[in-house]
Amino acid sequence: MSHLVIELALWILLAFLVGCILGCLLRRLFAGEPAAAVASGPSQFTSVTAPVPPAPDVKAETAAIVAEAQALAGTPARPTGMAAARGGTPDNLQRISGVGPKNEKTLHSLGFFHFDQIAAWTPEEVAWVDDHLKFGGRIAREEWINQSRLLAEGKEDEFHRLYGTGGVRNKAGETESGTRTRKD
Template sequence: MSHLILELALWALLAFFIGCIIGCILHKLFGGETTRATTRGAPPRAADEPLRSPGAEAVKAAGVALATQEEPAVVAGTPARPQGIAGAREGKADNLQRISGIGPKNEKTLHGLGFFHFDQIAAWTEEEIAWVDDHLKFNGRIVREEWTRQAKLLAEGKEDEFHKLYGTGGLQNKKGETQSGTRTRKSDS
């Protein structure tokens, strides 16, 4: 009977170590991302307030001792995540699909990351572009398709210049046709 208990303990120990290994692998693959957490009793965020993980106040309110610093330190060599906002300003998001390379799925993903407006994308630094590109597994697509330049033109209201360079940006004319610009893959020239 004691050998059965010993064997059961060894199997449980083996299962524990396998779980730890799998957990470490999953943490390295997916653990670097911040989650949106809501705290009961916390004041609501403004629409243009950056998304943040719960701070020391929320942790103390939950009755948990704070063992680490409030904001995670940026590890050298990893790109910085651009700050998103909790929701579209005035409840109305820009049509991000006007940017060549952003379709319905990418627009929804960008909204999930807190990006609703052209000026947000136009303000991305090279490091932030690298983070979004890596996060979305685009392999340099954001730079190739000049998302920030397109977003800057749209944010500044330079429709004629945008139309000349990038076409209609997904907008259709009265006939239901779209026109590509000189810097898109489906160029008319």
């Protein structure tokens, strides 16, 4: 039985070597002359060396094309995000009614870490975020902009009156609803 395994291994090795030899021959026949041979001197092939233009900045061109297409199509542009939270500490976006841990993580991945960023969104930017996150009008319906504005301005009493604790538990361990978040 072991002699069959050894014989099989030898046949596989032989097939590998034959494949390598055939591959080298076919590459030399069909791939042309290697670059080292062209640089070393004259050959049967004449090559014309043309100056190589610098590579274009593909990312910048793509961004410009996308922005122009969005402007022509009337689609909203993405709001400007940040690479990281100011001071290394983001605001607790879960205080906004309708933002849970998953939405907060998604907002962070898009570069939104602070209430003032969300409060500054224009209607077009709200439409982009709403469409991008597939919220179906949730941002406007749950008044994220107004909630963020109140929290950014430090108007805790007004926020509490309108939106309750914003998902944060009070001293009794309960969340409270405000006049705008109360379900009748």
